[in-house]
Amino acid sequence: MGGFAMKRERERELLRRIADREAPRPGPLGAKSVRQPASAYTCPERFARERDALFRGMPNLVGLSAECPRPGDHLGADLGGVPAVVLRQRDGSLRGFVNACRHRASRLLGEAGSTGAAIVCPYHGWTYGLDGALRARPRAEAGFDDLANRFVMRGVPHVLALRTSIASAAGPRTGWSGDGAPGDGSLRSFATGAVIQHFTKTLNRVPGVDFRLPTDEELDALEAFQLSLGRQQDLALPLPLRDPVIARGQAIFLDPAVGKCNLCHVDAGATADFGGGNLGNQNFDTGVEELPDQGPDLLGEANPPDDGLGIPGDGTFNTPPLVEAADTGPFFHDNAVATIEDAVAFYSGDAFDQSPSGRILAASDPQGVSIDLDATQGAAVAAFLRAINSLENIRESIGLLERAVRGGGSRKQDARLLARAAAETEDARAVLAGAGLHPDAVALLERARALVEKARGSCLWRERHAREAIRALEQARDLVIGSS
Amino acid sequence: MRKIGIATALVVALLAGAAYAQRATERFIPLGQSPGVSGKLSAIGTIVAVEREARRISLEAPAGRITVAVPESASIWIDRHERGLGAKTGSFADCHEGRMAEVKFADPETKQVAEWVKLRDADATP
Numbered sequence: 001m002g003g004f005a006m007k008r009e010r011e012r013e014l015l016r017r018i019a020d021r022e023a024p025r026p027g028p029l030g031a032k033s034v035r036q037p038a039s040a041y042t043c044p045e046r047f048a049r050e051r052d053a054l055f056r057g058m059p060n061l062v063g064l065s066a067e068c069p070r071p072g073d074h075l076g077a078d079l080g081g082v083p084a085v086v087l088r089q090r091d092g093s094l095r096g097f098v099n100a101c102r103h104r105a106s107r108l109l110g111e112a113g114s115t116g117a118a119i120v121c122p123y124h125g126w127t128y129g130l131d132g133a134l135r136a137r138p139r140a141e142a143g144f145d146d147l148a149n150r151f152v153m154r155g156v157p158h159v160l161a162l163r164t165s166i167a168s169a170a171g172p173r174t175g176w177s178g179d180g181a182p183g184d185g186s187l188r189s190f191a192t193g194a195v196i197q198h199f200t201k202t203l204n205r206v207p208g209v210d211f212r213l214p215t216d217e218e219l220d221a222l223e224a225f226q227l228s229l230g231r232q233q234d235l236a237l238p239l240p241l242r243d244p245v246i247a248r249g250q251a252i253f254l255d256p257a258v259g260k261c262n263l264c265h266v267d268a269g270a271t272a273d274f275g276g277g278n279l280g281n282q283n284f285d286t287g288v289e290e291l292p293d294q295g296p297d298l299l300g301e302a303n304p305p306d307d308g309l310g311i312p313g314d315g316t317f318n319t320p321p322l323v324e325a326a327d328t329g330p331f332f333h334d335n336a337v338a339t340i341e342d343a344v345a346f347y348s349g350d351a352f353d354q355s356p357s358g359r360i361l362a363a364s365d366p367q368g369v370s371i372d373l374d375a376t377q378g379a380a381v382a383a384f385l386r387a388i389n390s391l392e393n394i395r396e397s398i399g400l401l402e403r404a405v406r407g408g409g410s411r412k413q414d415a416r417l418l419a420r421a422a423a424e425t426e427d428a429r430a431v432l433a434g435a436g437l438h439p440d441a442v443a444l445l446e447r448a449r450a451l452v453e454k455a456r457g458s459c460l461w462r463e464r465h466a467r468e469a470i471r472a473l474e475q476a477r478d479l480v481i482g483s484s
Numbered sequence: 485m486r487k488i489g490i491a492t493a494l495v496v497a498l499l500a501g502a503a504y505a506q507r508a509t510e511r512f513i514p515l516g517q518s519p520g521v522s523g524k525l526s527a528i529g530t531i532v533a534v535e536r537e538a539r540r541i542s543l544e545a546p547a548g549r550i551t552v553a554v555p556e557s558a559s560i561w562i563d564r565h566e567r568g569l570g571a572k573t574g575s576f577a578d579c580h581e582g583r584m585a586e587v588k589f590a591d592p593e594t595k596q597v598a599e600w601v602k603l604r605d606a607d608a609t610p
Contacts, residue, residue: 175506179505179506179507180506181505181506182505182506182507182509182510182513182518182519183505183510183513183518183519183520183521184505184518184519184520184521184524184525185505185506185520186519186520188519188520189505189519189520192509192513192519193506193509196509196512196513197508197509203570204569204570205512205570205571206512206564206565206568206569206570207512207513207514207517207565208565209565209568213513213514213517219519311507
């Protein structure tokens, strides 16, 4: 009975504490108790700090050495988010490794067990010795045979405005090398290469087993789709741009004695004209590979040189169109630089100066200079590229909204058009706001974006909101560009 | 004058870089199915003569007999898909009389030099 009475008393005390939220609530340790906010258990930043403090930068206990008695025995562990494995060597020593394949970072070994004489990645079969040295790369013929020279990483180029940007006298050029398709190398054949390269079930790449080749009808349809993406024609520069810095950037871009950009990017597209007529889309060696502080090099990662077009490569890479460039970074074939400002500055640097293209430009210049823009000139060219990118996004967004307003499509199709219009409008806003350009237009683009979102969420007022969004987009455009 | 100077220098530089069709994926396309090439820019037929020293092969194709040089730079692949196997890199030594082959011409006008050669797997069912 006494015990029961005590429990009742404790119960009352607890109820009092719950009722009186302001009263101090001593924990089981009395005054020494520390109260933890709930966020201590949910905050990701705090979790990362705790993990760094407790598990990184100091020895960690993985297990007992007796748990790995024989060569090949191993113990795996997660050390603060880093997968690690400790492995018994042939000489009896223990060595620790990051438990990830250097090919695609797949986890190599499980928590505990024996790997025998070698470690074989379950993903693509790359094989390592117990000392961690790479011993074999199966399917070497698929491109893994010469890690030092052939295994390169390239950025994903955008696929907008293909209709204007891939034709050349030597044939269509797709991809960073300009050799992006098998067969006749055409855009139509591009899908065949994509299926073989990316959609194969195994790296044997046996047609009819690992993939199905596209039919003629599918190739025709895919080509038509690719050609429909983005701009259907090049700009006609100069544009009547309102902002004096942006207009100055355009003038520098077009000046064959200063910016020289228009020589290889006619009208900010992807075709070249050196004064003798349009040469179509071309490849150039601009020295991007020679940039001194490549990210992977600084991180100690394997960074084999990319030799560009052909086998062996000639060091050249394909010219992309610039109208869509500013918001599609990082830039160049190896994603070497992050911003459009950095990309413009590259052409005034030593790597370009010393490149074959830079030397040819310098040899043709009365002062022997390739391209030498100062900081304000470079910033102006970048501002110009941001402005034409934003104008293209606005054009695309208006077109999508007009299609949605016009109707005729299914509800699902309209929803897709509005979603794409919202994305294009956001791109138009972000690319200007990213450099503090045209805050007035940015405000209108924010309004247009909000209206598109309203249109997406409304059945009754969808058309009205879409039309208002079009008006806001047109006003924003008119702030960037005047009538010619 | 400066424009002409730039034009001359860069056009000379560009002439060296003709467009390529991607060889890395071409090898996996079965003989006779290369998009835009088979039946247009290539010849398909049975090898009827091999000149080892001159690195030339002659094909008996539907349009008649055709002889092409196969330079060292030309890729030679063995199409093994009929046996459910992946394509294999071959060599000029794999070019034998009686073997089915597809030859893509480096220059479709002259049809004298091969850019690549696909050979039908010798073990495939005839």
